Amino acid sequence: MGLPTVATLAVAASWASLAAWLWLTFAQGMFWRTDVRLPPRTAPARWPSVAIVVPARDEAGVLPLSLPSLIAQDYPGEAEVILVDDGSTDGTGRLALRIAAEQPGLPLTVVSPGDPAPGWTGKLWALRHGIALARTAHPTEPDFLLLTDADIAHEPDSLRELVSAATSAELDLVSQMARLRVAGAWERLVVPAFVYFFAQLYPFRWVNRPGARTAAAAGGCVLLRTGAAVRAGIPDRIRQAVIDDVSLARAVQDSGGRIWLGLAERVDSIRPYPALADLWRMVSRSAYAQLRHQPLLLAGTVAGLTLVYLVPPAALLAGLAAGHPAAAWAGGLAWLLMAGTYLPMLRYYRRSPALAPLLPFTALLYLLMTVGSAVQHYRGRGAAWKGRTYARPSDA
Structure with missing residues (x-):
């Protein structure tokens, strides 16, 4: 039995991405809904200090x-x-x-x-x-x-x-x-x-x-x-x-x-x-700490972000160009679920729904910020913020 072809791997990745989005949409705590606001409340008999x-x-x-x-x-x-x-x-x-x-x-x-x-x-x-x-x-x-x-x-x-x-x-x-x-x-x-x-x-x-x-x-x-x-x-x-x-x-x-x-x-x-560099520093200062400074978790995160956010548009475009309807359909549906679950957050921020299809590009930026955070860590700069650099807890 020969090795899988590139086309076979592409189709498999597109369907894996679609399966991931079906799971995220319906089984990940309805994370995309933005109606979680303060619970019902009444004034206390005595206001606490x-x-x-x-x-x-x-x-x-x-x-x-x-x-x-x-x-x-x-x-x-x-x-x-x-x-x-x-x-x-x-x-x-x-x-x-x-x-x-x-x-x-x-x-x-x-x-x-x-x-x-x-x-x-x-x-x-x-x-x-x-x-x-x-x-x-x-x-x-x-x-x-x-x-x-x-x-x-x-x-x-x-x-x-x-x-x-x-x-x-x-x-x-x-x-x-x-x-x-x-x-x-x-x-x-x-x-x-x-x-x-x-x-x-x-x-x-x-x-x-x-x-x-x-x-x-x-x-x-x-x-x-x-x-x-x-x-x-x-x-x-x-x-x-x-x-x-x-x-x-x-x-x-x-x-x-x-x-x-x-x-x-x-x-x-x-x-x-105001600038991308400002946002980059905000995210990258703690991204690798979120992964507990573990290279395996970093590798898994990069793979996961790629499969979930980057594969859908790539599969749609490549499937259409190469004549692989299965990959195109799976990639397109995954991208549609991705954009659809992002719309409530855009509404919450009063932003245009036209930004929803751009989420793969934004995810790519976050992927690069996370990798950059790890690079900074291994260069000995750790998590830096406002003139301070913090080592991983085990190094402190």
Whole structure:
């Protein structure tokens, strides 16, 4: 028996891709649906106290838009904002104090923890300092902690809605995936796909099921019960995590806490990524860490992305050109399912449905970013962000 021909292999790959898309569409937690929003909620009889902890490193460019939205929160209970200035060189801390002095609202405290201790990432070191201060600054520690990034802008009722959801559904962690900025051409092409791929890896419906094994959160907006944080050992238990939001959710879930993740309606990231290089750095800084720095996982990811996203258009075009209708049909149907499942995310981001057929090209960019992340790691540069480079946990 001879070796399979190129045509036979192409047909087999196209049908394998179609099978993968049938599975993803109907058996992967309906990941493509964008209707997972805050659960039904009612106002609690007593509004819990909340400390809003904001880690910030060189964030002077976004604070004038984000920090006022936190200070202006319309929250009926006790609340305060703690901004942790993580070694900024652009006057982040001074700017924060000036903004607070000019705007009435929640009280603001600005602190600086100094350089991270060995074995800590900068953000988690800042969160450790901010959480410790929140728990000890007053006679009683706050009931909840809102961990939110410095580039996240909240509508005035954001905190109230988050707390209502947590108390109504008896949740220990409520996280919303902030709506990211999609102003520029590259942002429109790449950013909705980022959230789409994240939901494919961590289907929100799976995360939100009681007793679920899938755990994830979106680090830009995490409301966490203080008691749950203590039980889970947050943040000490995850001090080396580069992908801290998923690690945080897993730690809370492992300690018996109930978690919830969904898309935001009134929480937005204002950080700009105007050039492809900006988006490239954003993705590649943690892509290989997501694969636990394992070459076999990298190889599997490259193969999987190729089969799922690149084979369908290639099979359609090659099948039509070479006269192989089976490959063309399978590739075309897989590409149609791919584009169809992407449409809800494009609608959520108010983008043109014409971008849906371009998802294979965007996936190719993500594939190259992931490979680039691995190359950076093996060149000794690791996961780099804002002047810091982090080794893999086992090297720390």
